[in-house]
Amino acid sequence: MTGAPLLEIEDLRVSFATPKGPVEVVKGLNLTLGREERLGIVGESGSGKSMTGRSILRLIRSPGKQTAKTLRFDGLDLMGQSNRQMRQIRGARISMIMQDPKFSLNPVMTIGHQIAEALQVHEKLPRRDLQARVIEMLNSVRINEPERVAKMYPHEVSGGMGQRVMIAMMLIPRPQLLIADEPTSALDVSVQAQVLDLIEELVTGNGMGLILISHDLNLVARYCDRILVMNGGEVVEACAAKDLHKASHPYTKGLLAAQPRMQETRDELPVLDRSGGAGT
Amino acid sequence: MSSPAISLKDLDISYGDTKVVRDVTFDVATGESFALVGESGSGKSTVLKAIAGLAPDWTGEISVLGKPRGHGTDRAFSETCQMVFQDPYASLHPRKTIDTVLSEPLAIHGIGKRSEKVVEMLGAVGLDQRFRFRFPHQLSGGQRQRVAIARALMLEPKVMLLDEPTSALDVSVQAEILNLLKRLRREQGLTYLMVTHNLPVVSFMCDRMAVMNKGRIVEIAPKTALYDGSFADPYTRDLYAASGGNPDADPVVAAASESKDPA
Numbered sequence: 001m002t003g004a005p006l007l008e009i010e011d012l013r014v015s016f017a018t019p020k021g022p023v024e025v026v027k028g029l030n031l032t033l034g035r036e037e038r039l040g041i042v043g044e045s046g047s048g049k050s051m052t053g054r055s056i057l058r059l060i061r062s063p064g065k066q067t068a069k070t071l072r073f074d075g076l077d078l079m080g081q082s083n084r085q086m087r088q089i090r091g092a093r094i095s096m097i098m099q100d101p102k103f104s105l106n107p108v109m110t111i112g113h114q115i116a117e118a119l120q121v122h123e124k125l126p127r128r129d130l131q132a133r134v135i136e137m138l139n140s141v142r143i144n145e146p147e148r149v150a151k152m153y154p155h156e157v158s159g160g161m162g163q164r165v166m167i168a169m170m171l172i173p174r175p176q177l178l179i180a181d182e183p184t185s186a187l188d189v190s191v192q193a194q195v196l197d198l199i200e201e202l203v204t205g206n207g208m209g210l211i212l213i214s215h216d217l218n219l220v221a222r223y224c225d226r227i228l229v230m231n232g233g234e235v236v237e238a239c240a241a242k243d244l245h246k247a248s249h250p251y252t253k254g255l256l257a258a259q260p261r262m263q264e265t266r267d268e269l270p271v272l273d274r275s276g277g278a279g280t
Numbered sequence: 281m282s283s284p285a286i287s288l289k290d291l292d293i294s295y296g297d298t299k300v301v302r303d304v305t306f307d308v309a310t311g312e313s314f315a316l317v318g319e320s321g322s323g324k325s326t327v328l329k330a331i332a333g334l335a336p337d338w339t340g341e342i343s344v345l346g347k348p349r350g351h352g353t354d355r356a357f358s359e360t361c362q363m364v365f366q367d368p369y370a371s372l373h374p375r376k377t378i379d380t381v382l383s384e385p386l387a388i389h390g391i392g393k394r395s396e397k398v399v400e401m402l403g404a405v406g407l408d409q410r411f412r413f414r415f416p417h418q419l420s421g422g423q424r425q426r427v428a429i430a431r432a433l434m435l436e437p438k439v440m441l442l443d444e445p446t447s448a449l450d451v452s453v454q455a456e457i458l459n460l461l462k463r464l465r466r467e468q469g470l471t472y473l474m475v476t477h478n479l480p481v482v483s484f485m486c487d488r489m490a491v492m493n494k495g496r497i498v499e500i501a502p503k504t505a506l507y508d509g510s511f512a513d514p515y516t517r518d519l520y521a522a523s524g525g526n527p528d529a530d531p532v533v534a535a536a537s538e539s540k541d542p543a
Contacts, residue, residue, distance in 0.1 A: 190522040258455035260484035262526035269455035
């Protein structure tokens with residue numbers, strides 16, 4: 001980690017207007033991400049973790065509103081960019097992997113075309129080079145017979161393969177920051193590990209920053225350097241991944257304890273006290 | 281006990297011309313909690329569906345509480361065996377109130393005192409009475425899954441088929457539902473056959489597990505195998521490793537986690 005951080009966020013707020021007045025779903029979030037750092041954001045449904053991820057790309061749709069004192073990426077003020085300028089950044093410099101490949105890939109375009117499109121938008125390349133880059137990228141996400149797969153449609157591949165295609169698509173313009181929003185929660189356990197290992201390898205190999213958003217504490221602890229735990233739109237705990245078991249905030253402790261273990265000896269799992277907030 | 285709660289013998293299940301489950305044979309003892317583990321497409325949910333009568337194209341033998349099961353729907357059977365589905369957002373009728381949902385099985389089976397039974401069951405699954413006349417969309421995921429469990433228990437079955445009952449829920453809500461299921465089993469002496477892909481959940485809930493791969497059972501192991509990963513089959517070992525193994529097996533980590541356990 002040398003020089004300025006890759007991403008700096010200060011006082012990020014996201015709110016939605018409702019009949020009962022605006023509701024803040026992210027309440028004054030601060031974070032900095034160093035170059036080549038891997039940050040995990042963990043929280044339950046509705047904690048605002050995905051909204052945080054999306055707001056870095058300024059992808060909060062109206063009627064949602066986002067404000068921030070600072071939202072700086074590599075020295076560039078993202079809040080001050082026009083929509084047109086943002087489009088140049090999305091994909092090319094900051095990429096996002098979405099949760100479910102079934103809903104995020106275009107069903108009527110071949111896989112090769114979709115990956116090529118992601119590159120074409122940002123770089124002008126002769127067609128032959130384009131094809132070569134696509135095949136190379138499919139190879140690097142460990143897809144066998146990339147020439148054949150490039151001609152296939154999304155419904156013809158499995159979930160794990162679809163997610164690898166997504167990763168290929170997101171990484172082909174060589175972004176500096178990758179945001180992965182629950183990249184594996186639609187996948188089987190055995191495939192999950194493969195996909196995350198792949199993301200980790202590509203991220204460290206290319207000197208990218210990574211923000212991994214997930215609801216699974218242990219998974220994030222395995223793949224990240226630093227962890228933010230979110231609850232109700234706020235960061236309740238920030239710690240190094242290896243110190244997760246020393247977490248001090250009651251919410252983090254509650255989450256950790258509520259998870260069944262491989263060697264379970266407890267008769268009953270402790271549950272979070274919800275008397276203060278919304279019920280289950 | 282003499283006869284097992286669920287007994288499957290040489291069970292083959294097909295969807296159309298495709299055979300998806302082959303040669304499944306296992307017994308679940310009365311009062312036992314048995315898990316079916318495997319990846320998507322391994323046929324674990326199909327086994328549950330066949331037992332519940334939702335996948336009628338099967339050959340072999342299925343018997344529940346000593347009585348062989350036929351291929352059609354069977355009213356007497358529903359009184360002994362009920363199923364809880366994976367996604368509480370999809371398994372409750374959006375236009376029926378919780379009260380209607382819970383009374384319906386009683387009405388079908390001509391059982392009286394419906395109102396008292398609904399009130400009692402809501403209490404048993406830890407739902408406040410004020411939820412009784414609400415619609416599913418007014419409830420959160422955890423509350424809905426409680427309703428789905430209550431609906432399955434209305435006929436006082438002895439055997440419950442659970443199809444990934446917590447995979448659509450958050451960790452803290454999952455803990456509540458797992459505790460509920462465990463308590464109900466203890467109080468009502470139920471037998472569980474549970475499908476899951478989450479090995480730590482097996483460790484918490486179940487006594488034994490069968491691991492399925494590509495429509496076949498590759499291994500039946502006690503839950504203690506999860507402690508040290510002593511599985512015989514290579515596929516099971518892969519699955520175990522992919523789930524992160526047992527971090528507590530490391531003596532240093534185990535000591536650390538034990539010291540903070542009382543909290």
